[in-house]
Amino acid sequence: MGESNKIPEQAFLKGHDFTNNLKMLLGCKNLQELSSLTGVPTSTFSTWNMKNRTSFELMIRVHLAFNIPMKDISLGYQIPNGDNERLKVEENSTSYRLGNELSTLAHNKTPAILESYELKNGQLVDRHVTLFDPELLLDFNDDKLMVVKDRNQLFIIDTSCNQAVSGLYLINIDGFLSLNQIQRIPGNNIAIAFNNSTLNVSENDIAVIGKVATEVKRVLN
Incomplete structure (x- = not known):
């Protein structure tokens, strides 16, 4: 297999980027709603955020359950207008006054x-x-x-x-x-x-x- 046929490395979402992307894709306002939908404890999501981790097992479960493309789940939803920058999902900032x-x-x-x-x-x-x-x-x-x-x-x-x-x-x-x-x-x-x-x-x-x-x-x- 030639060098050009190597499987490219990917910058998979981790930590806050991963959980925020899941909230956006699944329509969840906070970690509580995401926990209720996925069955993953909020403390686990918090640990992923703090340790900058991801869960490929959860990616697969979300893909199978909702038919969301793995690329959108693992790499971040892409803005439809062709902009290749990863969509930055903002927190639901109810604490802003x-x-x-x-x-x-x-x-x-x-x-x-x-x-x-x-x-x-x-x-x-x-x-x-x-x-x-x-x-x-x-x-x-x-x-x-x-x-x-x-x-x-x-x-x-x-x-x-x-x-x-x-x-x-x-x-x-x-x-x-x-x-x-x-x-x-x-x-x-x-x-x-x-x-x-x-x-x-x-x-x-x-x-x-x-x-x-x-x-x-x-x-x-």
């Missing part, structure tokens, strides 16, 4: 936009986006940040910190997510605080989603 935007612009600030979730029953529920004063995030990479609301408090999570050392972390234990204080201890073990007690476990027993970078008392929306 005109008054807040005008207020921010009046102070010559462009708000930082972070994906936002609420922690309910051990799962992340999509809250769309949250606007922040950009000065609050100067020391961080915005692409690695997410917002988690838990018990009426907002936490900015740095998903680049997925090794437990010491601090408050968003962790996954047997498919359920929670925010816990963690301290690494000898023997590749970690101590996890639960209410007024501490549990020592192997670091292999949990998955660290990210570390709390800061707790937010006041946000733009």
Whole structure:
């Protein structure tokens, strides 16, 4: 087989591009609707987003169920007018409020936009986006940040910190997510605080989603 007959490599959609494209193709407004339609937990979609992953198994299931071309599912829906640029699917930004935007612009600030979730029953529920004063995030990479609301408090999570050392972390234990204080201890073990007690476990027993970078008392929306 000649060089010209080689199967070309493809830039398959991953992470946010993948889930946003699925929402657009399937007419879903958020991850909850996408989860209900596909049977994939919202926490799994969130993990794909954070880890920049894709699911070829889900691509095939969607193709077989809805007869959507695999090219549109795996590479992104192409704009019909012939423009070859991948269609950028915008989030359903219900968190944008005109008054807040005008207020921010009046102070010559462009708000930082972070994906936002609420922690309910051990799962992340999509809250769309949250606007922040950009000065609050100067020391961080915005692409690695997410917002988690838990018990009426907002936490900015740095998903680049997925090794437990010491601090408050968003962790996954047997498919359920929670925010816990963690301290690494000898023997590749970690101590996890639960209410007024501490549990020592192997670091292999949990998955660290990210570390709390800061707790937010006041946000733009």
